[in-house]
Amino acid sequence: MTIYPLVILLLCCALMALAVGAVLLLARRRRSINVWSGVMVLGAGAWSLLMLLFMLQKDPQLAELCAKTYYATAIVMAFGLYNFSLQYPVPWFVSRIERLVSWAIAGLAVLVAVAPQGVVAQASVTGILNAIELNMSWYLLYILIFGGFVAAAFMRLMMSYRHVRRTRAKKYAHQVLMIIYTLAIVVVAGAYFDIILPLLGNYEAIWMGPPFTFAFTGYLLYVLITQGIFDVRAAVARSVGYVAVAAVVVVLYSAIIFGIGGMVFRDAQPDVVQQLFYLGSALALSLSLGPLRTLLDKVTYRFFYHRDYNFNDVLQQFSTVTANEIELNRVIGKSLAVLVDALAPAYVSFYIMSSKGRTHHYVRNLRGRHTPRRYRQQLEIVKDILADLPRTVRVSDITQFETRQVAEDSGAQVIVQLLVKGEQVGVLFFGERQNGLPYSEQDMQLLATTADELALAVQNGLRFDEIKAFNKRLRQEVSTATKELRHSNAQLHKIDEVKDEFLSIASHQLRTPLTSVKGYISLVLDGDAGPVNAQQKHLLNEAFASSQRMVSLIEDFLNMSRLQTGRFxxxxxxxxxxxxxxxxxxxxxxxxxxxxxxxxxxxxxxxxxxxxxxxxxxxxxxxxxxxxxxxxxxxxxxxxxxxxxxxxxxxxxxxxxxxxxxxxxxxxxxxxxxxxxxxxxxxxxxxxxxxxxxxxxxxxxxxxxxxxxxxxxxxxxxxxxxxxxxxxxxxxxx
Incomplete structure (x- = not known):
C-alpha cells in the first residue's frame, strides 16, 4: 500500500481545518459560538496533522510524542464540540460548578493522554504504518471522557432540536437535524476507525477518521455563514493581514537584520557584540509590528472591500443633513438616502413614535414600488422584545433563541432603535444587502454612530411639526374666537343701546313725579299746610334731602345716557x-x-x-x-x-x-x-x-x-x- 495519497489527503484535511479554525477565532465578532466552533475545528485540524506526523515518523520517541499529542488534541476537539452544543442554536444556561467540572475533566483527559505511561505505553515504528501499544486502564478512562463529551453534545443538540421544532422554526430545525446526522456519521466512523480498531491493535485505518471530521467541519462552516454568525470576507481579509505580517517579519526583517549584520560583522562565528546587535535589532524592529499590522489591515480590507463606502465621508454627509434640516420629512428623506446609498439594503423601514402616541411609517423599498405587508407590521411584531435588544443589533447576533426568532419574523437583518434620554423616538429595520453580503462591523459601527444624531434630528423634527401644527391651530382658533368676539361685541352694543334707551326713558319718567314730591314737601315745610313742629320738620327735611338725592341720581343716569348716545x-x-x-x-x-x-x-x-x-x-x-x-x-x-x-x-x-x-x-x-x-x-x-x-x-x-x-x-x-x-x-x- 502506497502512503503518498494518504499523506496528501490527511495534509489537506489538516491544513483546511486549521485555516477554518483560525479564521473562526480571528473573526472580529468574537462570540462564544465562534470561539468554541473555532476551538473544535482547530482541534480537528491539529488532530489530523499530528496523526499524519505520527504515521510518518521513523523515530520511536517522536512517534510516541506525536501519538500522545494527537490523543490530547482529540480531547480538545470533543471539548469544543461540547461547548459549541451549549451555544447553538439555543444558548443553554450552565452553572459555574458545571463549567468548572467540565474544564477539570477535560484537563484530566489531556493529562492522561500526554503523561508518561498514560494512554500511550509506547510506539512502534514499522516502516509503513506505525502502531501504538496502549495502556488499557488509562485508555478506557480516556474513551469514557471523550465519549462523555460527545454524548453530552448529542444530548444538548437533540434538546435544542426539540425546542426549535416546538417554535416552528423550520429553518433552524432542519439545520440542527443535519448537524446531528452529520455528527452521528462522524462519531460512528471515528469511533470505529480511531477507537475500536486501535483498541484491537489495528492502526492501519486510523487515517480514515480525519476525512469524516473534515466533512462535519465543512457543513458547520456553511451553517455559520448562512446564519450570519460568521463573516467570511472579513475573516479572510483579517487572515490575509496576519499572513502578510508574518511574511514581512520572517522575510523582510530577517533580510534586513542579517544583511546589515553580514556587512558589518564578517566573522564566521558571531561573538557577543554580534549577538547583542541581532538581539537589539530584533527588539527595535518588533516595535514596528503594531503600525505594520495596522497598515496591512487597511491594505487588505481596502482590497476585499474596495467597492464599499468611505466611513468618514458617509458620516460627514449624514452630519450635514441632520445639522441643516429641521422639517421631519426632509430629515427622514435625506438621512435615509445617505444610509441607503452607503449600505445598499433591499429596503429600509422607519417607524417614528410621536409624543402624542401616533406612529409614522416610512419605507424605502429598493426592489420595487410594492411594499410587502410584513414591512408595514414590523414594529407590531418586535415591539415586545425591543427592551431586550441592544440599540443597534444584527438579528443573527441575538443570542436568545426566542427573541431571535421573533426578530427574524420581521424580515429584517438589522434593527436600530432611536432613543433620546431613554425615550423611544423611532425604530429602523434594514433588509438584507443587495450585494448578498452580511452587514459588517463597519456597517454596524456606522449605524450605531448615526443612530444618536438621527434620534435627535427626528425629535427636533417632531417638535418642529408640532409647533407648526400648533401655530396653524392657534390661527384658526384665534380667527374663530375673533369672529365670535365680534358677534358678541355687536350683541353687547345692541344690549347697551337698549339699556341706555331704558335709562333715558326711566329717568325722564321718574324725574316728573319726584319734582312733584319735592314741591309738596317744600310747601309743607313752608307751613302752607299748617303748623309744623320740630320733629315733623326734621322728618320732612330728611325726606326732602332723600328726594333731592334721588333727583341727583336720576340726573346722573340721564347724563350717562347722553354720554353713550353722544348727546352729552x-x-x-x-x-x-x-x-x-x-x-x-x-x-x-x-x-x-x-x-x-x-x-x-x-x-x-x-x-x-x-x-x-x-x-x-x-x-x-x-x-x-x-x-x-x-x-x-x-x-x-x-x-x-x-x-x-x-x-x-x-x-x-x-x-x-x-x-x-x-x-x-x-x-x-x-x-x-x-x-x-x-x-x-x-x-x-x-x-x-x-x-x-x-x-x-x-x-x-x-x-x-x-x-x-x-x-x-x-x-x-x-x-x-x-x-x-x-x-x-x-x-x-x-
Missing amino acids: ALDTRPSDIVAMISDEVNVLRSTAESRELKLNFEKSGRLPKQILIDESKLRQVVMNFIDNAIYYSHEGGTIDVRLGRKAGKLVFTVEDSGIGVPKSAQARLFSKFYRASNARRQRPDGTGVGLYLAKKVISEHGGDIIFSSREGKGSIFGFSLPLAALHADEDKTK
Whole structure:
C-alpha cells in the first residue's frame, strides 16, 4: 500500500481545518459560538496533522510524542464540540460548578493522554504504518471522557432540536437535524476507525477518521455563514493581514537584520557584540509590528472591500443633513438616502413614535414600488422584545433563541432603535444587502454612530411639526374666537343701546313725579299746610334731602345716557359758583350732623363772582363729592370743603378722614360702574357712576380732577377749573 495519497489527503484535511479554525477565532465578532466552533475545528485540524506526523515518523520517541499529542488534541476537539452544543442554536444556561467540572475533566483527559505511561505505553515504528501499544486502564478512562463529551453534545443538540421544532422554526430545525446526522456519521466512523480498531491493535485505518471530521467541519462552516454568525470576507481579509505580517517579519526583517549584520560583522562565528546587535535589532524592529499590522489591515480590507463606502465621508454627509434640516420629512428623506446609498439594503423601514402616541411609517423599498405587508407590521411584531435588544443589533447576533426568532419574523437583518434620554423616538429595520453580503462591523459601527444624531434630528423634527401644527391651530382658533368676539361685541352694543334707551326713558319718567314730591314737601315745610313742629320738620327735611338725592341720581343716569348716545353737552351760563357751593354745603350739613360729622366750608383768595359753567352738572359734582365724604366717614369725624384760587385756577376740594381708597383700586376708581371693595361694604346701594360722571363733567369744562387717598386715613376729592378759559370777570370778586 502506497502512503503518498494518504499523506496528501490527511495534509489537506489538516491544513483546511486549521485555516477554518483560525479564521473562526480571528473573526472580529468574537462570540462564544465562534470561539468554541473555532476551538473544535482547530482541534480537528491539529488532530489530523499530528496523526499524519505520527504515521510518518521513523523515530520511536517522536512517534510516541506525536501519538500522545494527537490523543490530547482529540480531547480538545470533543471539548469544543461540547461547548459549541451549549451555544447553538439555543444558548443553554450552565452553572459555574458545571463549567468548572467540565474544564477539570477535560484537563484530566489531556493529562492522561500526554503523561508518561498514560494512554500511550509506547510506539512502534514499522516502516509503513506505525502502531501504538496502549495502556488499557488509562485508555478506557480516556474513551469514557471523550465519549462523555460527545454524548453530552448529542444530548444538548437533540434538546435544542426539540425546542426549535416546538417554535416552528423550520429553518433552524432542519439545520440542527443535519448537524446531528452529520455528527452521528462522524462519531460512528471515528469511533470505529480511531477507537475500536486501535483498541484491537489495528492502526492501519486510523487515517480514515480525519476525512469524516473534515466533512462535519465543512457543513458547520456553511451553517455559520448562512446564519450570519460568521463573516467570511472579513475573516479572510483579517487572515490575509496576519499572513502578510508574518511574511514581512520572517522575510523582510530577517533580510534586513542579517544583511546589515553580514556587512558589518564578517566573522564566521558571531561573538557577543554580534549577538547583542541581532538581539537589539530584533527588539527595535518588533516595535514596528503594531503600525505594520495596522497598515496591512487597511491594505487588505481596502482590497476585499474596495467597492464599499468611505466611513468618514458617509458620516460627514449624514452630519450635514441632520445639522441643516429641521422639517421631519426632509430629515427622514435625506438621512435615509445617505444610509441607503452607503449600505445598499433591499429596503429600509422607519417607524417614528410621536409624543402624542401616533406612529409614522416610512419605507424605502429598493426592489420595487410594492411594499410587502410584513414591512408595514414590523414594529407590531418586535415591539415586545425591543427592551431586550441592544440599540443597534444584527438579528443573527441575538443570542436568545426566542427573541431571535421573533426578530427574524420581521424580515429584517438589522434593527436600530432611536432613543433620546431613554425615550423611544423611532425604530429602523434594514433588509438584507443587495450585494448578498452580511452587514459588517463597519456597517454596524456606522449605524450605531448615526443612530444618536438621527434620534435627535427626528425629535427636533417632531417638535418642529408640532409647533407648526400648533401655530396653524392657534390661527384658526384665534380667527374663530375673533369672529365670535365680534358677534358678541355687536350683541353687547345692541344690549347697551337698549339699556341706555331704558335709562333715558326711566329717568325722564321718574324725574316728573319726584319734582312733584319735592314741591309738596317744600310747601309743607313752608307751613302752607299748617303748623309744623320740630320733629315733623326734621322728618320732612330728611325726606326732602332723600328726594333731592334721588333727583341727583336720576340726573346722573340721564347724563350717562347722553354720554353713550353722544348727546352729552354743557349748557354754560354765567353762574355764581361760590353761591352754588355754599348752597350745597348748607343743604348737606343737616345730613352730616345726623351722622355726627362736622362739615366745614372754607373760602380763600380772590374768588370770581361769576364764571361760564354748566351750573346744574357742576352742582351734581359738588354734591357727589360732599355726599361721598359724609357716607364714607366715621362718626365724630370732620369734613373740610375748601374753595380757593391758585395759579390762575379755581380749586375746589373735599377732604375727609374716612375709610379711604385701597391703592389697588385707585387706578380704576373713575371708571364706569366701578366701586372699591371697602366702599361696597360701607354703602351697598351705591351705583358707581358718580365719580365717572364727575370726571366727564370736569373734563368737558377743561379742568382736572383732584384725588389722593390713603386707605383707613381718608381721601381728598376735588377739581380745578381754568379761570381764563371760563371768562371769569376779574373786576367783580368776592
